[in-house]
Amino acid sequence: MSLVNLTELNTSPLFKGLAAKEIEYLSSIFTANKLPEGKTVFIENMPGESLYLIKQGVIKISQMLAEIDEVDLHTLNAGDVFGEMAIIDGGNRLVRARVAENAVLYSLHRNAYNTLVSEQPRLALQLTLNVVRIFSSRIRSAKKDYRTMLTASLARKS
Template identity: 50%
Template sequence: MSQINLSLLRESALFADMSDAEIASLAELFRGKSILAGKTVFIENMPGESLYLVKEGTIRISKMLAEGDEQTLVVLGPDDTFGEMAVLDVAPRSATARVIEDAHLLSICKNDFEELCDSYPALGLKLMRNIIRIFSKRIRESSEEYRDMLIWSLGRKD
């Protein structure tokens, strides 16, 4: 893979409180992918395999409704992450991610994330803390429907 510009990564909360050396190590694990508007990144209920970081473009995260329609949960842009649950557990995707505006995404797959955590536990812990901070912030700031979806996706019936 071509070298990812560290300044592009430094702007993301995913790499908060990390040194240039740590970010450079992580950059080697991320893969770039360009996706055109209208295409799907992943669909609800499919197996999850990667966490994504938006570098360019816009992504809509939505939930299927009983009537076959989709409800938008959140719209994400540059430096936002999504699909983070896929690297933390083995459950299927809890939502659908579609590209609204042509996007360039960086991703890390579950296997690479787990190898990082096994081989470099301190760096893996830093990355995991940042993933959890991003996820927690999204829960706190999001709409009631998104919170309901997250509670549902975790198997709770509060």
């Protein structure tokens, strides 16, 4: 682990509406990890404990369709956030996250988030709203993708 400087990623949707001092404060509760290409960040059904913000590198998000069948869902780059619902509900992961290019990830553990909620409630609320916006955007995008896939599938059957 190393020191975190979130100000270099202040354009991330995770920090929308936050002042520089608030982002600086968040730097003190995030941790940094360097991960090599091919390393798995988390797998499906693993308990969710942290939200991740990509400082550098590429992360592939995928899901198993069958025991040996895996499909790539998203490719994420610097400034992108993933695993965001872990700090909210701590539920099991629904997808797999793997490093596609050497990465530096900033993570916010659920325990640090819970401390933030009690010590800095206004900041925690804004961060939570941003997490919900990110998640909501992903749901909307997935619905569009699903509709396109379903329409194409029905057109082939006709």
